[in-house]
Amino acid sequence: MIRVAFGLAVLCLRACGPTEPIRQPAAPLDFLPALKGDYFPFQSRETNHVYHVYVRLPDGYDPRAQRTYPTVYLLDGDSLFPYLSPHHIFLTYDDKLPEAIIVGIAYGSFAPPANNRDRDFGEGAPDFQRFLKSELIPAIEGRVRADPARRILVGQSRGGGFVLYSAYTAPDLFWARVASNPSFPAHRALLLSGSPATSSRSDLRLVVSSGTQDRPPIRQGTLEWLAAQEKQGRPWSLHRIELKAGTHAADMPNAYRRAMRWLFGLGD
Numbered sequence: 001m002i003r004v005a006f007g008l009a010v011l012c013l014r015a016c017g018p019t020e021p022i023r024q025p026a027a028p029l030d031f032l033p034a035l036k037g038d039y040f041p042f043q044s045r046e047t048n049h050v051y052h053v054y055v056r057l058p059d060g061y062d063p064r065a066q067r068t069y070p071t072v073y074l075l076d077g078d079s080l081f082p083y084l085s086p087h088h089i090f091l092t093y094d095d096k097l098p099e100a101i102i103v104g105i106a107y108g109s110f111a112p113p114a115n116n117r118d119r120d121f122g123e124g125a126p127d128f129q130r131f132l133k134s135e136l137i138p139a140i141e142g143r144v145r146a147d148p149a150r151r152i153l154v155g156q157s158r159g160g161g162f163v164l165y166s167a168y169t170a171p172d173l174f175w176a177r178v179a180s181n182p183s184f185p186a187h188r189a190l191l192l193s194g195s196p197a198t199s200s201r202s203d204l205r206l207v208v209s210s211g212t213q214d215r216p217p218i219r220q221g222t223l224e225w226l227a228a229q230e231k232q233g234r235p236w237s238l239h240r241i242e243l244k245a246g247t248h249a250a251d252m253p254n255a256y257r258r259a260m261r262w263l264f265g266l267g268d
Contacts, residue, residue: 033059034086037101038143046131047124049116052077052106053136055144056085058099068147070100071140073132073174075159076117077104080252084154087253088260097260101146105136121155121162122186129166133173152263154178156252157218160208161187164225167206168196171235176205176263180255181248182225183218192228199235205263206236209255211246218248241268 029035037057043050054077058069072088074080081104091097107115120128132153140146153174155163160182167177168190184191210222226240239262243251262268 029054034089035082037061040139042136042139044131044135046135047116047120047127049120050108051131051136052108053139054081054104054106055140056081056088056102056104057144058101059089061101061145063145065145068145070098070150070152070175071144071146072100072102072152072154073136074102074104075121075153075155075162076157077106078108078110078115080104080154080156080159081106083252084256087256091257091260095257095261095266097266098264100152101140101144103136103140117158121158121165125162125165125186126169128162129170129173132166133170137173150175152176152178154180154256154259155182156180156249157183161185164191164208167236168194171197171199171204172201175201175203176207177236178207178209178256178259178263180209180252180259181211181214181218181246182208182222184221184225188221191225195232196234196236201235204236205239206234207239207241207259207262209241209243209246209259211243211248211251211255213245214248239268 035056038055040053041050042053074084081102085102088100088102092099107117109115141148151174153163153166160179161184163177163179164182164184165187166173208222208226210219229238241255241258243254246254258268
């Protein structure tokens with residue numbers, strides 16, 4: 001009898017109520033103040049892909065105030081957002097680095113097809129850059145007090161390769177860029193033999209970090225790109241960071257610290 005009653009109740013709910021599945025609440029980031037801010041999913045028309053966008057707001061952020069903040073856009077936000085957002089706080093404590101809004105562009109998984117980084121940072125880079133330019137950046141700057149003149153793009157490995165691609169193809173989109181141990185197989189011809197697009201700005205900056213113990217093919221590619229810079233005109237000031245004994249991924253906080261210090265005039 002109980003089973004019959006339960007079955008009738010389920011049928012009634014299906015017929016009369018919403019059909020969306022019950023969802024478990026997400027763990028609230030409000031109890032992790034180093035990551036506290038905003039989150040929203042974003043369905044991109046340009047890439048036909050869903051991204052999970054996390055926003056860390058500065059301590060004392062007031063949406064009613066006139067103050068705006070530099071905005072750091074982190075590629076591979078699945079790992080770099082929870083990795084570097086707290087690190088930025090420590091840099092404001094110890095190095096007096098300006099506070100910033102941190103935006104993590106995440107996939108929600110490390111595995112394809114949810115994780116689309118190989119395409120976004122490779123052959124699909126034009127689509128992904130249009131997503132940043134025409135969809136995500138306007139959304140961020142419409143939601144929070146981000147300074148449009150001080151956007152910073154940060155990427156590691158293939159994300160770093162996309163940072164270089166972006167510097168060449170749309171230099172004015174970001175004030176500054178940080179490419180850590182960049183890997184750029186899809187953009188090799190452009191980056192080693194091509195010329196950057198012209199820029200209307202005179203304050204652009206690009207930081208390239210390379211660990212001396214990075215994976216040999218990636219390290220070699222970075223060194224080749226740096227050597228090619230001697231023959232290319234460029235619309236940005238270039239700063240090279242050599243991380244002694246630095247490996248491919250684990251030294252990302254060191255690269256970030258040194259890059260940010262240079263970008264904001266605090267030395268290297």
